[in-house]
Amino acid sequence: MLSIKEITKQTGITVRTLRYYDEIKLLVPAGKTEGGHRLYGEKELKKLQEIQFLKMLGFSLKEIKEMLSDKTRDWQEGLQNQLQYVIKEKEKLAEIEKTLIGLMNGITIDGDVNLSEVQKMIHLYQGSYEERNAYRDQMFCEEEKVLLDLLPNMNSRDSDSLEWVLLLGQLKQHLDKDVTAPQVQKIIQRMYEKTIETFGDNDVFFNKLWAVRKSPEKSKKMGFYPIEDEVLDFFERAWQVFESKQK
Amino acid sequence: MLSIKEITKQTGITVRTLRYYDEIKLLVPAGKTEGGHRLYGEKELKKLQEIQFLKMLGFSLKEIKEMLSDKTRDWQEGLQNQLQYVIKEKEKLAEIEKTLIGLMNGITIDGDVNLSEVQKMIHLYQGSYEERNAYRDQMFCEEEKVLLDLLPNMNSRDSDSLEWVLLLGQLKQHLDKDVTAPQVQKIIQRMYEKTIETFGDNDVFFNKLWAVRKSPEKSKKMGFYPIEDEVLDFFERAWQVFESKQK
DNA sequence: AGTTGAAACTTACGTAACGTCATTTTGTAT
DNA sequence: ATACAAAATGACGTTACGTAAGTTTCAACT
Numbered sequence: 001m002l003s004i005k006e007i008t009k010q011t012g013i014t015v016r017t018l019r020y021y022d023e024i025k026l027l028v029p030a031g032k033t034e035g036g037h038r039l040y041g042e043k044e045l046k047k048l049q050e051i052q053f054l055k056m057l058g059f060s061l062k063e064i065k066e067m068l069s070d071k072t073r074d075w076q077e078g079l080q081n082q083l084q085y086v087i088k089e090k091e092k093l094a095e096i097e098k099t100l101i102g103l104m105n106g107i108t109i110d111g112d113v114n115l116s117e118v119q120k121m122i123h124l125y126q127g128s129y130e131e132r133n134a135y136r137d138q139m140f141c142e143e144e145k146v147l148l149d150l151l152p153n154m155n156s157r158d159s160d161s162l163e164w165v166l167l168l169g170q171l172k173q174h175l176d177k178d179v180t181a182p183q184v185q186k187i188i189q190r191m192y193e194k195t196i197e198t199f200g201d202n203d204v205f206f207n208k209l210w211a212v213r214k215s216p217e218k219s220k221k222m223g224f225y226p227i228e229d230e231v232l233d234f235f236e237r238a239w240q241v242f243e244s245k246q247k
Numbered sequence: 248m249l250s251i252k253e254i255t256k257q258t259g260i261t262v263r264t265l266r267y268y269d270e271i272k273l274l275v276p277a278g279k280t281e282g283g284h285r286l287y288g289e290k291e292l293k294k295l296q297e298i299q300f301l302k303m304l305g306f307s308l309k310e311i312k313e314m315l316s317d318k319t320r321d322w323q324e325g326l327q328n329q330l331q332y333v334i335k336e337k338e339k340l341a342e343i344e345k346t347l348i349g350l351m352n353g354i355t356i357d358g359d360v361n362l363s364e365v366q367k368m369i370h371l372y373q374g375s376y377e378e379r380n381a382y383r384d385q386m387f388c389e390e391e392k393v394l395l396d397l398l399p400n401m402n403s404r405d406s407d408s409l410e411w412v413l414l415l416g417q418l419k420q421h422l423d424k425d426v427t428a429p430q431v432q433k434i435i436q437r438m439y440e441k442t443i444e445t446f447g448d449n450d451v452f453f454n455k456l457w458a459v460r461k462s463p464e465k466s467k468k469m470g471f472y473p474i475e476d477e478v479l480d481f482f483e484r485a486w487q488v489f490e491s492k493q494k
Numbered sequence: 495a496g497t498t499g500a501a502a503c504t505t506a507c508g509t510a511a512c513g514t515c516a517t518t519t520t521g522t523a524t
Numbered sequence: 525a526t527a528c529a530a531a532a533t534g535a536c537g538t539t540a541c542g543t544a545a546g547t548t549t550c551a552a553c554t
Contacts, residue, residue, distance in 0.1 A: 005501075015502080016542065019541095035502085035550070036503060037501085037549070056343070057343055061540070079347055079350055083348065086343050086344045086347065087344060090340040096304055097333045099303075100333065103326055250530090250531090251530090252531085262530095263513065264511080267512055280520080282520045283519080284521080308511070
């Protein structure tokens with residue numbers, strides 16, 4: 001029989017954690033001394049290491065408890081779910097990363113964070129929240145439905161759209177400059193990369209999207225945030241410059 | 248002045264959350280009715296959206312509070328830190344993802360999870376935890392020191408090493424089969440990919456590493472988990488088959 | 495056997511960011 | 525004045541432990 005100290009030495013797990021596992025009955029000691037000190041056997045040590053392993057994979061203690069108690073359980077399913085979760089989290093983090101980088105670029109270019117502009121965009125972008133759900137699922141022509149299906153993430157407020165908002169906000173900063181200015185083109189380039197990521201090489205959908213956006217009523221109907229004509233025109237001109245330079 | 252309901256409609260933030268923000272003084276309403284109902288102004292709405300934005304980037308409420316209160320604060324630093332954090336988390340998740348995929352492959356190949364073997368490896372791999380720290384920082388020849396510096400993640404128990412353990416565990420399952428068996432070669436391929444990731448194209452370090460591992464005393468001295476000669480030999484033979492097929 | 499210091503024990507609060515009741519007040523329309 | 529929605533407060537629940545505070549047990553030494 002191994003004392004609790006022995007276990008901590010061999011696993012690096014703290015005493016508190018072991019007591020906690022005992023408390024939630026995840027890992028109950030094999031026995032106790034008459035004084036109440038916990039005693040663990042080899043079997044418990046093994047189980048503890050299984051717990052450690054599963055924890056590293058990101059499972060919760062509750063899940064681990066179920067997995068280890070129910071021997072007939074379908075592991076495949078649990079692993080599959082966990083994998084899906086991990087992949088999603090990774091993507092979210094990737095978007096956040098890009099947004100952060102974008103923000104930092106914005107700072108270094110402009111010398112200022114300019115949260116107010118950015119969040120004004122977000123405000124517009126989020127729309128009235130209730131109106132949006134009211135419009136959804138009704139009154140769309142087929143073509144628009146296709147667009148909506150292809151772009152589920154463009155009109156929900158997730159971290160992916162965040163960068164679009166940010167980029168447009170940054171673009172808005174440079175309306176007074178020339179569309180060929182390096183700061184402007186840098187932003188456009190990022191936008192270009194992002195469309196590639198989203199739509200792949202072909203830009204059919206992208207063009208359609210912008211066509212819809214340019215029609216104010218449709219834009220509103222589809223739940224997109226309105227973009228001022230100024231910005232739209234500026235963007236188009238800058239985009240054309242960028243495209244011509246690509247060739 | 249806007250009622251709390253108005254705010255939830257425009258932002259999608261729940262009443263409870265607004266009350267919580269009031270409680271922790273992150274966002275205090277502009278005023279109250281005589282009856283105690285919260286009233287918000289445009290300024291508060293704006294701040295709330297800033298909070299939302301920062302939250303999407305993964306900042307904690309405490310951090311956001313500081314960022315928004317201290318206008319002179321150096322945002323660059325906070326963003327930089329957050330970026331570092333996000334990148335690390337992403338890497339961790341990537342490792343977990345690979346391990347999960349490895350596990351699932353193991354299942355589909357063997358039809359069994361075989362946690363016992365895996366965790367036996369982990370047990371060995373983790374060693375006695377204290378012994379490890381005792382040996383570290385003393386009694387290494389220069390060459391070994393270089394190796395240790397290049398492989399900080401190989402002898403600490405992080406999720407990266409997890410897959411190595413896993414792969415070796417899987418390999419051990421197939422000791423009875425031929426080294427050219429597709430299951431074996433599949434494992435070897437994953438190992439190959441992983442060495443590329445870790446060491447780049449050149450395999451000098453990798454060979455040295457295995458040289459060290461093949462010497463039992465050195466292996467123990469450097470804190471690596473011991474690998475049975477059986478497994479080592481099997482691995483080497485399988486590796487050679489794989490390499491020859493590459494050309 | 496008695497003492498003592500280390501180790502283990504229990505109890506309980508703290509963490510982050512709210513969700514979810516339960517209960518009571520306030521606002522507003524009729 | 526009354527009814528009903530909406531807002532208020534209070535308190536507990538959630539995760540996986542960390543961190544005291546105060547008490548008891550263990551093992552060794554005299």
